Amino acid sequence: MYFRDIIGQEGIKLQLTDSARKGVVPHARLFYEQGGAGAFPLALAYARYLNCRYRSDKDSCGHCPSCLKYNELAHPDLHFIFPITKKEKKKEVCDDYLPEWRTLLKKQIYFNLDHWLEYIDPGNSQAQIYSKESNEIMQKLSLRIYEADYRILLVWLPERLHATCANKLLKIIEEPPENTLVLMVSEEPDTILGTIQSRTQRMNIRAIESDDMINALVKNEKLELEAARQVAHLSEGSYIKAMEVISINEENLIFLEQFKEMMRNSWARNVKGMKTMSDRIASVGRERQKNFLAYCQRMVRENFMHRFQSPELSYMSKDEANFALKFASFIHERNVFELMEELAKAEQHIAQNVNAKIVFFDLFLRLTVLIKQ
Secondary structure, eight states: OOGGGSOSOHHHHHHHHHHHHHTOOOSEEEEEOSSSSSHHHHHHHHHHHHHOSSOOSSSOOSOSHHHHHHHTTOOTTEEEEOOBOOSSTTOOSGGGGHHHHHHHHHHOSSOOHHHHHHHHOOTTOOOBBOTTHHHHHHHHHHSOOOSOSSEEEEEEOGGGBOHHHHHHHHHHHHSOOTTEEEEEEESOGGGSOHHHHTTSEEEEOOOOOHHHHHHHHHHHSOOOHHHHHHHHHHHTTOHHHHHHHHHTOHHHHHHHHHHHHHHHHHHHTOHHHHHHHHHHHHTSOHHHHHHHHHHHHHHHHHHHHHTTOOGGGOOOOHHHHHHHHHHGGGOOTTTHHHHHHHHHHHHHHHHTTOOHHHHHHHHHHHHHHHHTO
């Protein structure tokens, strides 16, 4: 991962490279974003740059011993911490998943939790950084630095740290070993332990600028200029969303059909259909259930905005927009806030491991009242 591989974010790149060259290197940084803006690539490129022997003003050299090891994501002074699932008893810490992790990073530099979970097949378990990881961290940091100027602990999604692990990380940040840096990449920074937040230098990675996104889509994806503009608009500054738009994401198509079914059952007061659907959705993993509910919230919001007939405010795919032609009129000022509240509440209950059949069946019954309101 080099700075040159990252789309846009020129101001952030300049800030990071200047910091490294001047030797003003905070021992803990928190990169945060809404997703798909490049926070993780920036953190990894920064780690590489700090330890590069022949770096330029703008990027790492790519051929020194440190860079060659970073190419393989196998530098002895680079340690990754990321969410996992304990589906297999023999895989309980991050290092057990390093082969899959390295494969993902070499394949794509813009990714999210769903992409990662595809590599580890989580089943019905929620991804987490487990308490046992704290012992692994302390053991790694107790060893001397092998060859780098800085030992890097790169924590992806620290909001998923177990409380025990979070407290150990806090201790490291408060009393860092010599030349040890903690780089964290978060999509929900406000859910991280408050004492950790207060001891880190926060860096907000904003959505990718439209022109930068368009140029990247033309160059990397070989899109025509007009098609690139349309995809850039729908992406809302997220390269991950842009890739989903291009590939006509299969999961979104499934979610759209489920959303249609859910709303039709609610309108028709089809209790039997609601029961069947709640049983079916409850049989998939909780991460997928949460993704579906997040998708439903987006669709409610987009259908409400569709009523204003302002194309610049619409972020729906062609299939979603076609459905909105008939459905949007059912989302209005009298029910939109309550619909969003019920969907968000259901997502929260799923995250808290409440019985999924009960959560979804209750949600469908409540939607029946609201959709006719």
